Amino acid sequence: MRLTTDAEAVDVAVAEAPAFDVGTSDSLAQIHFRVAAVFLVVGSLAGLFLAIQLSAPNVLNSGPLSYGRLQPLFTGSMLFGWVTIGMIGAIYYLLPRLTGGPLVDERLARLSLILVAGGTLLGLVSVVFGGNQGLPLFEFPFYADIVLIVGLAGVTRVVTRTAIAHREPDLYISVWFFVAALWWLLLSYVIGSLSFFQGSDLEVANRFAEVGVLFLWVVPAGLGIAYYLVPKLTDAPLYSVRLAAVSFWAVAGSFAWVGAHTLTFGPAADWLETITIVFAIAVLIPVMAAVANLLLSIDWTVAHTSTPVRLVLAGTAFFALLVVQVLGLAFRSSSSVVQFTTWTEATFVIVVLGAGSLWLIALIAHLTGMSAGPARLLPLGSAALVGALWVGGLLAGFTWASAPRSREFLNFGDGFVNTTAELAGFDTVRWIAWVLLAAGFIWVGVVIVTCRNWRTSPVGEPSAAVPSDEPGAFPPVKVAVASVLVLGVAFVTTVLIPALDSSDEDPSFRALTTRDYEAFADDAPSPQAIAVLGDLGLTPALVAEGREVYISEGCVYCHTQQVRANVTDVGLGPVTVRQDITLSSPALLGRVRLGPDLAHAGSRPLTGDVDWVTRHLSDPRANRSWSSMPSYDYLSQGELDALAQYVVSLQ
């Protein structure tokens, strides 16, 4: 039964320290939730349109809403707009309650919100109008990146200082997660958006940053919320604080090293692959520790009746799936099946739409008193989506891998019909799942925006949350320093040393490089380029322009330019080695083959013909009825021709 609150508010710490008003930080948190809700609605609609376009490529297919531009709009608004701003709001709500002191520098917090939201908005608008950078998740142009980074730095400063100024004698475990997660987000975004590297090294750095913003921001920030909510809602302490501390250090010690798990069989060094696999196995530890702790803490009689508890449980279930997802991509044997299939796309769904969103919505449901209602659709939709991506990915992968043995090559040309047409059913499941997801998310967004009666429980409330065992040993300063150090060591071992390991700038004779394209644009092709392009009858300036179109239209979201030395890729031509891309930035290796690999498209019969490629781009289904490529007839004839010349130049 519920009792009145006055007595509960009696609190030793608060009685001793001067009382403070959480009203302003609570309203700041609510503003964050409202801003995040707007991005949530935008991102949900983008996700729904994307899923529809896979089945019906011509729906809404105009320039700004074409697949390759909607994709960064979707990932950007969901990850940076919704989950990031929402979780920052959650942290602003929770920190004063966990530390017993007010937010330090609320003015900076307000300013940071404007910068984070403004930077994200600026980035989204520019990708939609053709500003893609060719680096998935970090597609925003540099000016949007700078605004966003300054905003994130402000948030990190506010949160770290608030944690350091804690008045509660005990430091709650969630505070560790919040402080560390924000530092990881900030540093990962800096690494991902600023191109320190080129070629293969840039791809490795991009994937390191991708893992940083997904596994080292969304996951730990969400776990911090879950570790607060479960004891709070079930009125019982966490099963084990020590186990929660284990999960914290294990998150820090494992996820940071798995950046290259999407680059298996790739151009990076073999020892980097081995490191990645070792740490991907170690991912089991934080996942088991956190999942076991939360499940053992939950009073199952409460779980049946409480919407927030059920949402936390659903988020935790998706977190558990992450082990399968990461190991499937990391191990060489399973990777040769699932890599480049739709399996790869499930990472974002599991982390952002599954675990991250559900943990965040659990807190919001607690604060708004939201009934379960259409929120039930969210776990259902995400599960259906992950199922379709996994099963469809496995079927496609096994089909591709078995084909070369019988001399059928299903990875390019008309062979692709076997996976595109026969697995079309999974695209149908995807858009049905997205109808559920979009309905649920939009409903949540409307609840957030229209909520007038937010719960503001008094400070000193976390009677059931449990402090970390040894607050003296790891105060917030040390947590911040340790989290930066861990990420730094991971960056050195998995990005910097591989980059220095073989820093030969000797492109193989097969490859054109970014420098070549720059020379093309200046109408001063290098001797090598003349040799490559001369016999093909291509115009260097057009090839350079075509590469720009390829990047801005987001072709990289469906086409890889990477041939691996495994059975699946036999028939695709020369294997992509480090020297091929060492002078290309971005290298446009790609992650998913919703369409054929294009690494050597120009050497193949039909895709080696500029006229055919131009016709195919403007009306894909005239040539191949089963194609799911959008029609690029919204591009000018000049752009189409340039794009076709670029494709043919890929020898």
Added chain:
Amino acid sequence: MDFSELLAAASQALSAPEVLVGRSARARAAASGVAPEQVLADWAGVEAGAAAASAPAAEAPAPASEAAAPVTAAAPTPELDVEVVSPQATDEPPQPEPEPEPEPEEEPEEALIGAPGLKVTRRRSLPRWLAASFVVVPIVALFYAATFASGPGCGDGGALAVDAVTGVAENCDGSEFGSRGGNPLALGAALYSVEALPACSSCHGNDGGGGTGPGLAGGSVVETFPACVDHIQWVTLGTARWREEVGDTYGASNKPVGGGGIMQSYDAGLSPEEIAAVVLFERVTFGGQDAAEATADCLGEGEAEAAG
């Protein structure tokens, strides 16, 4: 006993920090209308009389409600989202949760301490399966690092070799992938290391040195099967069907069937030509048989079998 002593005692009994115990005790006291000392005494298991003597129940609630006032003003929302166990329970002495503990040796580490209003379940140690997995997982990871330190060898996990000049993926011996008919030895090599499902190398080793299955290297495979036709029949049937169709022993030295583990039947997975090719590869590469002699021996038989 005064408040602080009782708090220390209750805190120790519950294995929970004093801050939390004190806060919960005051909340419970105000909710149920008794002195906080009384609540603490209940939790600490001290005689109620001792507590009552030092702190009369009638006086106790006053400081609690005074202290509550400023905080309540700061956060006026009346609703509280902390659920407290029903007040009836407060009259009862603290009881352990009725959770059966069949294994006595676990009691000290998994003592479940229950108190009305403060369900502290504080465990000192992790569940054994979890603690064990925290040891096993790093060992597996380190084992992986030690085994595959230099990346995949050709044939492992579907990996192929790469021609240094053309960059084309190829079989481990450098022949073109899937070059059927032209070079049976190369076909056999590809089947042995990668293509057969499951690949022969997964049990007999990449170099024929053995593993789950017996080793083939050093001529032992030819000693066991002096005639290629027997070797082919063995690979075709596997242990189960060999026992049904042929007998309980196999090979020239009459080895017991199943003595070296279970051999898969490749009848359905590979064509007769493919079985002949992989047998040829094993006999030449691991058995040390002359290539021309083995080819005549195996492929003649293989073609005859395919025709029949």
